[in-house]
Amino acid sequence: MNHPVVSRQQWLAERTKLMAREKELTRLSDQIARERRALPWVRLDKTYSFDTPAGRRTLGELFDGRHQLLVQHFMLAPGWEQGCKSCSYMADHTDATLVHLAQRGVAFVAVSRAPLAEIERFRQRMGWTFPWVSSHGTDFNTDFHVSFTADELASGKADYNFGGTPPGGEMPGVSAFWKDDSGAIFHTYSTYGRGVEVMMHTYRLLDLTPKGRDEDGLSFTMEWVRHHDRYESPAPAAKPANAGAC
Incomplete structure (x- = not known):
């Protein structure tokens, strides 16, 4: 890579300047998070049920006794040989987070339209x-705008990411829900498109390199x-500049 090389003092001056911008971004991110939490909620009047390894379960039962639930809308349609690569990239980051989410009263579940088997x-x-x-055989995916029929796509009536046009019949997303003490369930937030990068921790590390x-x-x-x-192999390590020297 052809990149400027400077003294440590010059680097510190540039790094300090960038840190001011990073702090602006952090403060903006915190403000947007507050605005996200302040959004009004929508009470769900429809009862959704799902096939699970433990049998048929309602959306309310997926909260696993907690008040908060995060759903990954995972692209795996009936008959697909394998799940979407990008959704799988998202899911690769999930298992280790579950214990930490639980400590903050949050349950997690992935939902796909493919049959459970x-x-x-x-x-x-x-x-x-x-x-x-x-969610096979239910309206869950269509109601949350991540699955679309061929007619919807052909007519231009498919609505993805709050007014966008989906490139295909299955799309990714992340949704949040709240269940109160009476058992009522509320849809509080959904994000689509690049918003699903919230689950892609690897990207945040790559952004530092x-x-x-x-x-x-x-x-x-x-x-x-x-x-x-399915990766062929790890990327080869860079060869040292003096490789092969005695």
């Missing part, structure tokens, strides 16, 4: 343990992503 087959291949249920995400020139940004058992 197809979900379980793919889950076993990937080695995940987080709760993952099937000299090459960043290194996605310029790809046909689409996540073209490089594979299911974690």
Whole structure:
């Protein structure tokens, strides 16, 4: 990489200048989080139920005794051989977070439209343990704007990401819900498109590195992503400048 090289003193001056911008971003992020929590809620009048390894369960039962629930809308439609690569990249970060989410009263579940047997087959291949249920045969995916019929796509009536046009019939998202002491359930928030990067911790680490995400020139940004058992091999280590010298 051809990059400016300066003295430590010059680097500290530039780094300090950037830190001021980073603090602005942090404060803005905190403010947006407060505004997100202040959004009005929508009470769910429809009862949703899902196929789970423990049998049929309602949305309320997926809270697992907690007040808060996060749902990953995972792209795995009926008949697909495997789940979406990008959704799988999201899910690779999930298992280790569950114990920490639970400490803050938050349950987590992934929801896909594929039948449970197809979900379980793919889950076993990937080695995940987080709760993952099937919305097959229900309106859950369509009501939360992550699954679309061919007619909706053809007519331009499909609404993804609050007014956007989905490129396909299955799309990713993350939704949040609250259940009060009476058992009433409220939809509090959903995010789609690049908003789902909230689950992609690897991206945040890549953003710290000299090459960043290194996605310029790809046909689409996540073209490089594979299911974690489908990478050919780790990228080769850089060869030392004096490699081969005696």
